Amino acid sequence: MTYETILLERLEGGVARITLNRPARVNALNVRTLKELNLALDEIERDAGIHAVILTGAGGSFSSGFDLKEQAENGPTGPEEWREALRYDFDTVTRFWHFPKPTLAAVPGACLAGGLELALCCDITIASENAFFGEPELKFGAGIVVMVLPWIVGPKVAKDIILTGEDRITAQRAHEIGLITRIVPADELQEAALRIARRVAVVDPDLVRDTKRAINVALEAQGLSSGLAAALDIDIAAEGRRSPDKVQFMSIVRQEGLRAALAWRERRFAEAEPL
Incomplete structure (x- = not known):
C-alpha cells in the first residue's frame, strides 16, 4: 500500500525498514502516522520473509x-476522548515491545517525548553521535503516555529526567544510563543498523521470537505490564x-503557533537555576 x-x-537479508517521514515536523507522531505504523507492522508480521525491523526517522x-500542533487544533476535549486517544498512542508505541519479530531503533538527531518512548520500546536502540534524548512533557503540563523509562534506567534516573523536563541528553550520556546500546558516527547509522538487523535475521526466527518473549516475560513478572497500564x-x-x-x-499554539508556544515554555525554565 501507499503511505x-x-x-x-524491504531490504536484503530479511530486514524491513520503517522510516518516520514528516521531516518538516521533526517526524512528530500524528494520528495518521500512528495508523500507518500499525498498518506497516501488520504487513511485516504477515511477511514470512522479514525477520527483523529497523525503525528510523527522515531529515536528520x-x-x-506526539504531534502537539494537531492536538491543539483537533485534539480530545473530554475524558472519554482523552482515554481513546491516549490508549491508541499507548498501544501503537508498545506494539514494538510486544512485536513477534525483533525491532531495532536507529536514532539520528532529536528523540524526544513520545519519540523516546517509541525508541525505548524497540528491542535494540542505537544512535548517531549527534542524537539527543529527553522527556520534556511536564514542562508544558502534559503527562507521560508510555512510562517505560523507569524500567530501562531505573526510578531515580527516570525521576531526574522526567521531573526536570530534561530534553538534551547526549548520546554519550544516553549510553551511560542504558537508554541506547551503541553509538555510531552519523554517516554510519543506517549501515550499522542494517548490519545488526541482518545478523539477528540470520537466527531461526521462531527461536528469536521465543527468546524475545522470554526476556519480556522476565520484566512482566516484575510488574511491567500492570505498571504501564x-x-x-x-x-x-x-x-x-x-x-x-x-x-x-495550547492556547499559544492555537493563537501564535507551536514555535511561539515552545519559546514561552523555554522562557519559564530559563528563569530557574541551570542544571
Missing part, C-alpha cells in the same frame, strides 16, 4: 514526540484534569 507519513522498505531526526490511567486522568500550564501552552 503518506512513513516509508516502508528520529521524532519530536496504571501509569496510562494516571496520565489519562491528568490530561482530563487540564493542567493550567497545558491550557496556556
